[in-house]
Amino acid sequence: MAKWGMVIDLDTCTGCQACTTACTMENSRLPGESWQDVLFYHEGTYPNVKLMWFPRPCMHCENPSCVTVCPTKATYKDPEGGFVLMDYNRCIGCKYCQIACPYGVRFSMDERAFVKPDIRQVFPSGDGRQWNPPYQAPQDDPGRGIGIQPHGVVSKCTFCYHKVSQAPAGVADLDEDVPELKEYVPACVRVCPPKARFFGDLDQPQSTVNRLIADKRGVRLKDETGNKPQVYYLSGGATAAVPSLRSMAAATVPTGPFSPPQRAPDTGAIAAHSADWTADQA
Amino acid sequence: MNIEQTRRLSEKQFAIMFAALCGLLVVGGIVIHNLAVYGHAAFNLDNRGLFWGLPIIVYDYFLLTSTGLAMIAALAIVFNAEEFRPVLKRAVWLALAGLVGGVAVLMLELGHPLRALWAIPFSFAFSSPLYWKVMAVSFYVVSLLLLLWRLLTPGWTMPALRTHALITLVLAFAVTAIAGVVYGSQSFRPFWASGDIPVAFFFESLLGGLAFIYFFSYLGYAFNPALMPDNLRRLFDERMPALLSLAIFIHLLFVLARLTSGLYGNLEGLQVWQHLARSPLLYLELFVGLLLPLVLLMLPATRTRPWAQILASLLVMNALLIARFEYIIGGQLVPLFKGAWAPDLLHYAPSATEWLLLLVAIFLSNAVNAFGEMRLHLGQEA
Ligand code: SF4
Ligand code: SF4
Ligand code: SF4
Numbered sequence: 012m013a014k015w016g017m018v019i020d021l022d023t024c025t026g027c028q029a030c031t032t033a034c035t036m037e038n039s040r041l042p043g044e045s046w047q048d049v050l051f052y053h054e055g056t057y058p059n060v061k062l063m064w065f066p067r068p069c070m071h072c073e074n075p076s077c078v079t080v081c082p083t084k085a086t087y088k089d090p091e092g093g094f095v096l097m098d099y100n101r102c103i104g105c106k107y108c109q110i111a112c113p114y115g116v117r118f119s120m121d122e123r124a125f126v127k128p129d130i131r132q133v134f135p136s137g138d139g140r141q142w143n144p145p146y147q148a149p150q151d152d153p154g155r156g157i158g159i160q161p162h163g164v165v166s167k168c169t170f171c172y173h174k175v176s177q178a179p180a181g182v183a184d185l186d187e188d189v190p191e192l193k194e195y196v197p198a199c200v201r202v203c204p205p206k207a208r209f210f211g212d213l214d215q216p217q218s219t220v221n222r223l224i225a226d227k228r229g230v231r232l233k234d235e236t237g238n239k240p241q242v243y244y245l246s247g248g249a250t251a252a253v254p255s256l257r258s259m260a261a262a263t264v265p266t267g268p269f270s271p272p273q274r275a276p277d278t279g280a281i282a283a284h285s286a287d288w289t290a291d292q293a
Numbered sequence: 294m295n296i297e298q299t300r301r302l303s304e305k306q307f308a309i310m311f312a313a314l315c316g317l318l319v320v321g322g323i324v325i326h327n328l329a330v331y332g333h334a335a336f337n338l339d340n341r342g343l344f345w346g347l348p349i350i351v352y353d354y355f356l357l358t359s360t361g362l363a364m365i366a367a368l369a370i371v372f373n374a375e376e377f378r379p380v381l382k383r384a385v386w387l388a389l390a391g392l393v394g395g396v397a398v399l400m401l402e403l404g405h406p407l408r409a410l411w412a413i414p415f416s417f418a419f420s421s422p423l424y425w426k427v428m429a430v431s432f433y434v435v436s437l438l439l440l441l442w443r444l445l446t447p448g449w450t451m452p453a454l455r456t457h458a459l460i461t462l463v464l465a466f467a468v469t470a471i472a473g474v475v476y477g478s479q480s481f482r483p484f485w486a487s488g489d490i491p492v493a494f495f496f497e498s499l500l501g502g503l504a505f506i507y508f509f510s511y512l513g514y515a516f517n518p519a520l521m522p523d524n525l526r527r528l529f530d531e532r533m534p535a536l537l538s539l540a541i542f543i544h545l546l547f548v549l550a551r552l553t554s555g556l557y558g559n560l561e562g563l564q565v566w567q568h569l570a571r572s573p574l575l576y577l578e579l580f581v582g583l584l585l586p587l588v589l590l591m592l593p594a595t596r597t598r599p600w601a602q603i604l605a606s607l608l609v610m611n612a613l614l615i616a617r618f619e620y621i622i623g624g625q626l627v628p629l630f631k632g633a634w635a636p637d638l639l640h641y642a643p644s645a646t647e648w649l650l651l652l653v654a655i656f657l658s659n660a661v662n663a664f665g666e667m668r669l670h671l672g673q674e675a
Contacts, residue, residue, distance in 0.1 A: 043340060050630060067630055082423035083412040101412050104404015106344040107423050113481040115629035118340050121333035121404065125340075162332060163404025232630075236481045 014073075014093040015175055016213035016241040017200065018220045018229060019066050021253070023207035026051065026064035030199035030208065034068070037171065037198035039147040039159050043125025044118045046168035047199045052254060065254055066207075068199060069116040069168035070232065070240030071095045077108035077117060077167075086165075089155075093213075093241055094170045097156030102164035109165060113236045117167045120160070171197035175210075183218040184211035213241060294520055303667055305515045310663035317656035320649050327646045328401065335646040336402075341635045342628040345621055347643035348402035351654050353472060354501075354617045355395025356430070357494060361502025362388035363437055363465040370458035373451045376532060379525040380506050383672065385441045386665040387509055388465075388502075392434065394658030398650050422478060426471040433464040445669060469498045476624060483562040484555070485624035493547040500540040501613050507533065507606035511599065513666050518599040522672070530597040534590040541587045541609065548579070548616065565623045568638055574615055582612020 026049050034040065034047040047068040054061050075095045077086050085101035086108050088094075109117045120141050124131065136143040140159045150173040151158035157173050160166045178185055178195035186209075187193045187201040200208040211220035220243070223229060229243035230253055244253050294302070327335040338346045366384040369377035400406040414431070418424040440461050443449055451458075473491030480486045487493075507529065514520040521529075552575075555566030569575050586605035588595075595601035628635035665671050 051634075065630075079420045080423065082418050082421040082427060083409075083416045084418045085412070101408075101416070102404065103406070103409040103412055105409070105423065106404075107421070107475075109340075109344040110482075110625070111479060113629060115342065115631055119333075119344065119404070120340075122336070122339045123334045165404075233481065 013212040014214040018209040020245040033198040033202040073239035076111040080111040099153040104163040183215040306667040313660035337644040347647040352399040357498045358501040359388040359391040360465040361498030367458040367462035390661035394654035429467040483560045504606040504609040534596040538590045578615040
């Protein structure tokens, strides 16, 4: 029984978003439904400012708070590999799992269109699903949250269950450079141009993922939550780092009657971007 | 009250029920239309982090008011407080009416409301606070219905109902406390997370229950104190102002304690308190919604005045709605790992459909309540 895990090397990642695109294509996701995303943020204020980025799929936590809170067991931890999956047929759309995920990686796509035109209207589905894109991958397993979801449910990254679960038993690493294994490699890992992503069995001590975690001191995002992600980040400090939430924010802490005086950050472009988004929603 | 007065009062209750049903028809029609055309895109919620909006606030508000009413009625019976007899039936019926309004809104908010009816009870998801909340609410409703039935049976006595009231009390408390755990257990959302949230919810429920008893008793007599029986007036002038004042004071303590520690705290997520401290809503809640009623109920010149009691209860009811809004939204304002395209703090203003859902709950609860006043004669002691 494997416990699949991912290692993302932040020193190698170039923030190219190939993983995001591959995930969206592989899994037929909607705009804004970024099961995998690269988050851009900056640290410091002009002139000492650094642009940083941070790739973020679902962490497939060992102790997933989304699973703990789900009142219907629609989201569950698969004991055969440690995937955290969704059963679209059980989900009632209460969104408690979205509330309870510290990493913001669950999506409910019944909200307003993220970008115009609303692609759901352009390619409407006749069978109650969110949409029916002209090009879509053939895999469809609603009991595992694979394929295009119906309305009223929450969706999330599957760790490419449809690929990984087909891998030969006992394999330690799923490496896209090994021809006989490449079809089993998660889409975001397989396309990563600088090879910043690795996928393997965390239960096998000799796996590359375990070696990387040990040699390069892999860390887990927000480990204090107790969720124990199965995604590890490597960061030698050269470029990106595992961020805190506050450093992800577009602006700094708001000034209020009780907060210390601060310099106004240069967030014009970002503020304009979010204003656009809000205006678009209005 | 003579027969003529009873008849006229009944007519007024019918008018209230009719108006509420008309309102429900119009507002409910618009909501259903909007949901049919736009789905849940009719709500101002999105994946940047605001997952639970006004519909959940309305649901929790009505649910906790319901448990507050039930707890007051049950406590009165358990402690043999005969002076509460004139409000018992009304409190229990109102608890059911409020619950109907709140649950109706929840059903319109869920992605798959009908599926929830079987998927939750048969999931045995013991780790989920929502599972326990739904189970507790189910048993609570049954217990409440049975208690009402017994209260409507002539000749009931408090000692005979004590065990039943105790069960209802425990169930109402369980619903309230679990509702607190739903939020309080989210440790990575420091604005919500706290072990004392279930206790705070308990006192908020009691406060809401007392305010609702005041307001809806007056409404039951068409705001004409002269029609009220003596024992009800005695209760309202002697015991209730002190109880309501005490409940406001305890609630204020919780609010101020969280506000102060939140304003000085530096934990990620607590910056929401800074945001709230700059919003007029907080001051409206504190000064107009809580302090003003406290003064009205404590001053000897006003505390027995019907207008002051009605005003105080109305203000408290609104303050609690604001408090619920600030709490539920506040815990979601910091976007989690959404990157530079999300602002540092999210902004939320309910959509028109969401506001209409609040009206759905108000109209529905009022229609059910007026029906009870008319047909069950809630003001008359059995
Ligand atoms: S990252 Fe979030 S959605 Fe993924 S398993 Fe952990 S808690 Fe669940
Ligand atoms: S939205 Fe679905 S998966 Fe999430 S907690 Fe509710 S029922 Fe479970
Ligand atoms: S593992 Fe698969 S589903 Fe998850 S982010 Fe990568 S490509 Fe997307």
